[in-house]
Amino acid sequence: MEAIHLFSLASEKNAWLSTRQATIAQNISHVDTPGYRARDIQPFKDVMDKTRLHMAATDPSHLERDASARQVRGKKADSWGITHSGNSVNVEQELMKAGSVAREHALSTSIIKSFHRMILMSVKG
Helix, strand or coil: CCCCHHHHHHHHHHHHHHHHHHHHHHHCCCCCCCCCCCCCCCHHHHHHHHCCCCCCCCCCCCCCCHHHHHHCCCCCCCCCCCCCCCCCCCCCHHHHHHHHHHEEEEEEHHHHHHHHHHHHHHHHC
């Protein structure tokens, strides 16, 4: 039987979400600090690209491995301005990020709960 990596992946995602939430909170706490630059952490996708965890397929047609099949999306320019004091923190933007983190955490938690219930049901018979 192969190891189930879903729990370790979810744990890494939740640790990343916790770090991002702390970074967002720090940005909000420095909203009035002159010269403070808003910070963010590396996207989770980039973190996962550096790991050795790869998707598995039981049939070659399950996953498209052709690089031309992927769509490359450009990064949007930051339209949130810098104030006269040199501070780049925008409370609305930070609150939107915090809401996104909360939604991602709730999704991750519900997936793990469902997967856990599924394992328990298979063990019970």
